[in-house]
Amino acid sequence: MTAQLNRRILLASRPVGDIKDSNFKSESVPVPEAGPGQILVRNLYLSLDPAIRGWMNDADSYIEPIAVGGVMRGGxxxxVVASNAPDYSVGDHVFGMGGWQDFAVHGPEGMPNKLPEGxxxxxxxxxxxxxxxxxxAYFGLLDIADPKPGETVVVSTAAGAVGSIVGQIAKIKGCRVVGIAGADDKCKWIVDDLGFDAAINYKTxxxxxxxxKACPNKIDVYFDNVGGDILNTVLGMINIHARISICGAITQYNATAxxxxxxxxxxxxxxxxxxxGFVVLDYQARFMEGIMQISQWLMQGKIKHREDIVDGLENAPKAMHKLFNGTNTGKLIVKIADA
Amino acid sequence: MTAQLNRRILLASRPVGDIKDSNFKSESVPVPEAGPGQILVRNLYLSLDPAIRGWMNDADSYIEPIAVGGVMRGGxxxxVVASNAPDYSVGDHVFGMGGWQDFAVHGPEGMPNKLPEGxxxxxxxxxxxxxxxxxxAYFGLLDIADPKPGETVVVSTAAGAVGSIVGQIAKIKGCRVVGIAGADDKCKWIVDDLGFDAAINYKTxxxxxxxxKACPNKIDVYFDNVGGDILNTVLGMINIHARISICGAITQYNATAxxxxxxxxxxxxxxxxxxxGFVVLDYQARFMEGIMQISQWLMQGKIKHREDIVDGLENAPKAMHKLFNGTNTGKLIVKIADA
Structure with a gap:
């Protein structure tokens, strides 16, 4: 390796309520080396997700909290830039939990998934x-709620990365789909471009x-990312044998009470x-099924999506705010290095 | 028929909060006659259940509200005292929704179930x-929550008619069973006589x-009849893949906000x-399975139960209060006439 450094962003302190700059700390350390059975990966893109906010709390959850002083977790x-593992070669692209840093060592347990080239x-x-x-979106809608043709499906954060795909899958399944979002342009996008049957701007x-009005036959399936009042309102309008899939609760993540x-x-x-409730990591054994099916829909033009790519690892802390203040549209991703 | 009268208790007005005497009205009318395909039944015993409180509200629920001016509903x-239906003979004992009255006409649809004689x-x-x-108890525990040997099952209103049976079935299934009740003698009864592993007096x-303390391995199954703070506390202590069976919510039935x-x-x-959530009436097709299994457990001495029998139809309105003020133990039943 050259004398390159590994920039990394640590959790400096646990946030109380909204995330602050002071909750993060940056440092540069020598690039780690791959030990026996390990690989060294140069991170190219980092996924920013609402769930990360939960991992910053010292709470009993489905995954250990990020340690104070530890590298921020993220997909x-x-x-691969160095490999001591037989199945991985330099140049392979991989998906894993590489964290908020330039380089990550993986293995020998918990190796990342190799991605198809070309x-x-x-x-x-x-x-x-x-x-x-x-x-x-795929497992939380289909496995938890199993929507049937003709049923009414309501989705919150409907213009978000997950919600927008949930709604499109529900349309593929023959449902009436109503999305709830927080801006008129988002509402317009999900109806005009994604084919939702109706959209509601919860802010106005x-x-x-x-x-x-939008659910004359009431609600059979609700895919919830927000909790709070909207969940309560939907519960008041469900049909017999309704299924509510609890994916998240944006209204709760930054709450101090x-x-x-x-x-x-x-x-x-x-x-x-x-x-x-569900946690997508429980479906790891079926990820390939989901990826294959979604790829097919993508190629058939049945699913559209947007990405919101922020340039530079150093901008990741600030970009996190976009998930909670309603300013991002599409999947929020940080570009760490050129592919 | 002789010139006997049919005493009946009507819903005079919908209660707001706790039930009041003025919500009921008594009257005596001629005994009805059985028309074609119908039977006339003399009611002997009336079941009083928390669910009746819900039917008195004008709310969208799993069953039509009791009409104001209509006969109070009840099992x-x-x-049978007169029959124009081929499968029913005078002298047959039947279970049905005969209501708060001396006589009921059933049929030709929704005929009551004949009970085994002798x-x-x-x-x-x-x-x-x-x-x-x-x-x-049977379907709400086994069908909704499916407890496995070694799991921890918590039951609220554990000394109540349903809760006490839920706990005993969970013990039969090899679970650790913790009951929550509202009096020391109730707690003592479920542990000493029914074999619960532990009991908690939520009032003291x-x-x-x-x-x-009572759930060192946390909680896998919760059978809830109360809602409110206890449901919330239990939710904070569940294990992965826990099942919460919502049977009722006594804390809500009389609430005005x-x-x-x-x-x-x-x-x-x-x-x-x-x-x-579940509604036992949905299991009608499987009632015989449940009755057979519970009879067997009863005969084997594996299930004990208590009945709290109030004498006289005219005392039914007052007896309803016992369901909500914690003074009844065992299944609350009103004796209308001698068997």
């Missing part, structure tokens, strides 16, 4: 529509009233319905 | 452990603290867990 696409698709797609984002419209739960949860009883 | 065991069991058992109550003890929902619902995501 990455990178290129597909013609931009590498960023493996962090968006063909990555965890697309897979979250009365969500309950608009949902009643408990957010009220859905007081309408008892419709789960009166409507014999189910509210189920 | 009954009765005896079992030696009191007829009241078909309103309690072998009735909707026992079936609610710190539920969160006691649950942590929305009861806060469970702010911890997001553990459904982090723990990939499910919260599912």
């Amino acid at each position: 990455t696409v990178g290129i 597909t013609g698709l931009p590498w960023t797609n493996f962090l968006s529509v063909l990555g965890i984002t697309g897979l979250t 419209q009365d969500v309950a009233k608009e949902l009643r 408990p957010v009220p739960g859905p007081s309408n949860y008892l419709t789960l009883l009166t409507k014999r319905s189910t509210m189920q | 009954t065991v009765g005896i 079992t030696g069991l009191p007829w009241t058992n078909f309103l309690s452990v072998l009735g909707i109550t026992g079936l609610t 003890q710190d539920v969160a603290k006691e649950l942590r 929305p009861v806060p929902g469970p702010s911890n619902y997001l553990t459904l995501l982090t723990k990939r867990s499910t919260m599912q």
Whole structure:
């Protein structure tokens, strides 16, 4: 290796409420070396996701919190630059949890996934529509909620990276799809470009009233990324045997006090319905199935998607805010180095 | 028929909050006659259940509200006194929704179920452990939550008609069972007589603290009849793949303002867990399976139960209060006439 340095961004302190600059710390250290059975990967692209906010808390969750003083966790696409592992060659592109840094050592356990070369698709797609984002939409909608033709599916954060794909998959499945988003241009995009049947701007419209109009047959499936009032409103409008897929709760991640739960949860009883949470990492064994199916839909033009690419690892902390203040459209990705 | 009268208790007005005497009205009318295909049944016993409180509201639910001016709805065991239906003979005992009255006409649709004669069991058992109550416990626990040997099952209203059977079935299935009840003698009963592993008095003890002690391996299954703070506390202590069976929410039935929902619902995501409501009437096709299995357990002495029998139809309105003020133990039944 040359005397190159490894820039990395650490968790300096756990945020209370909104993320602040002081929660992060940057440093440059020598590039690590690949030990026996390991590979060294140069990270090219970093995925920024709402879930990262949860990992910054010292809370019992589905994954260990990021340690204070540790490198920020995140999914990455990178290129192998040194390999002591038989199945990986220099030049291979891989997807893994490379973190907020220029270089990552992987292995011998938890090796990253090799990505197919020569597909013609931009590498960023493996962090968006063909990555965890697309897979979250795929399994969270189809495995948890299993929508049937003619059913009404409501999606929150509908113009977001996950929500926009959820809605399009629901359309492919023959459902009536209503999206909730936070800006008129987002609402226009999901209806005009993505084919949603209706969209509601929760910032300017009365969500309950608009949902009643947009869902004349009430709601069979709700894919929730926000929690809070909207979840509660939807619970008040579900049909018998409705399925609510809990993917996230943006309204809670930065909260400093408990957010009220859905007081309408008892419709789960009166409507014999189910509210189920999921974590996409549990579907690892079926990722290939999801990627194959989504690729096919992509090639058939049945799924469209957008990426919001921020240049420079050093801009990752600031870019995180975009996930919570409604300013990003499409999958948020940080470009660390040229592919 | 003789010039006998049919006493009946009507819903005079919809209650706001707690039930009041003025919500009921009594009247005596001529005994109705059985038309073509119908039967006339003399009601012997009336089941009083928390669900009736819900039917008194003008709310969208799993069943039509009781009409103002209509006869109060309720499950009954009765005896056929006149029959124009080929499968029913005078003297047959039947279970059906006979309502709060001396006589009911059934049919030709929605005929009541004939009960087996000569079992030696009191007829009241078909309103309690072998009735909707026992079936609610059976399907709500086994079908919705499917507890596995070694798992920890928590039950609220554990000394109640449903909860006490839920806990005993969970013990039969090899689970660790923790009950939550509202009086020391109830707690003593479920542990000493019913074999629960532990009991918590939510009125005098710190539920969160006691649950942590009583559930060293956390909670896999929760059978909920109360909602409110206890549901929220349990959600904060669930294991991965936990199942929460929503049977009812006593804390909500008399509420005049929305009861806060469970702010911890997001553990459904982090723990990939499910919260599912059910209505026992959906299992009608499988009632015989449930009754057979529970009878067997009863005969083997594996299930014990108590009945709280109030004498006289005229006392039904007052008796309803016992379901909400914690003073009844065992299944609440009103005796209308001698068997």
